[in-house]
Amino acid sequence: MNTQAIQEFVARNAADAGLKILTALVFWFVGRWLIGRVVAVIRAVMGRNAVDPTLTTYLGSMVAVILNVTLVLGILGYFGIETTSFAALLAGAGLAIGAAWSGMLGNFAAGAFMLVLHPFKVGDFVTVGGVTGTVKELGLFGTTVVTPDNVMTIVGNGKIFADTIFNFSALPARRVERTAQLAGSVDPLDAVARLRAAVAAIPNVATIPAPEVNVLDINLVGPVISVRPYTHTNHYWQVYFDTNETIIRVARDAGWPAPTPSQNIRQV
Missing domain, CATH: 2.30.30.60 (SH3 type barrels.)
Structure with a gap:
């Protein structure tokens, strides 16, 4: 092969390589522009449907990565590079990473479902x-x-x-659970009426459903009254402590004796 033939061979192959490189660059820039448009459309659609912004960013980034990998594989295939082994390598790496980070990926998948299901x-x-x-x-x-x-x-x-x-915040009202132990000499029906009126006057106690005050049990000491007002969860502890104070105040104002356990004395 003479010098002129070598020069013609190099010129012809250089022209082909230059054309391929130019075409690959065009594919790259056009592909990147199209990927950007697709991701933007996906995020816009999810934004119009009031999807959580964190989930929107997450899905947009995932779609962008998948499309970019596909674009790179397509360009490599255009140059005649065998991409089957490269794809197998990516799959193997993904499997290894998934096995190593199974816990993290489980949290990741659960987080995505939580953002959807709320x-x-x-x-x-x-x-x-x-x-x-x-x-x-x-x-x-x-x-x-x-x-x-x-x-x-x-x-x-x-x-x-x-x-x-x-x-506890999903519903408008949450029930507070308290009980009042009374002495055996106290009229339980009168106690229920007094406590129901007093508890209803506590700030932030819901009217619907109304407070529940009932005779819960009877033991050796006396009747046990259940006191159950409803309130929003933001006021739960305020109503909880105010209910305790209300039970004490009603008992004091009514002059109820302190409940004491009965004692059985046996003379030997």
Whole structure:
């Protein structure tokens, strides 16, 4: 092969390589523009349907990654590079990462489902994963809960979804459970009437449903009265403590004797 033939071969192959590189660049930039448009449309549609912003960002990023990987594989295939082994390598790497991070991926998947199903929202008072408190943040991997004693606790989303969820803020009213032990000499029906009127006057006690005051039990000391007002969960502890004070005040004003257990004296 003479010098002229070599120059013609190099020129021809260089032209082909340059054309392929130029075409690949066009594919890359057009593909990236199309991917951006697709992701923007997905986020716009989810935004119009009031989907959670965190979930919108998460799905948009996932779609963008998948489309970008597909674009790169397509460009490599255009250059004649075998992409089957490359795809198998990606699949193997994904399987290895999934096995190593199975717990994290479980929390990730549970977080995505929580953002879709909305079993609770930020500000709700809940019991999740054995932790009771107010939800401060919903994350893709964990949920931040502030307990009543002001401790910030992060619970894995996988544990939340695998356990029972109690949402105390989902309904407009929550019942406060208290009891009043009376002496045997106290008229229980009169006590029920007095307590029902007094509890209904406590601030933030709901009128619907009305407070429930009933004779719960009778023991050796005397009748036991159940006192159950309803209130919104934001006022639960205020009503709880006010109910205790109301029971004491009603007993004092009515002059009820202190309940004392009966004593049996046997003379030997």
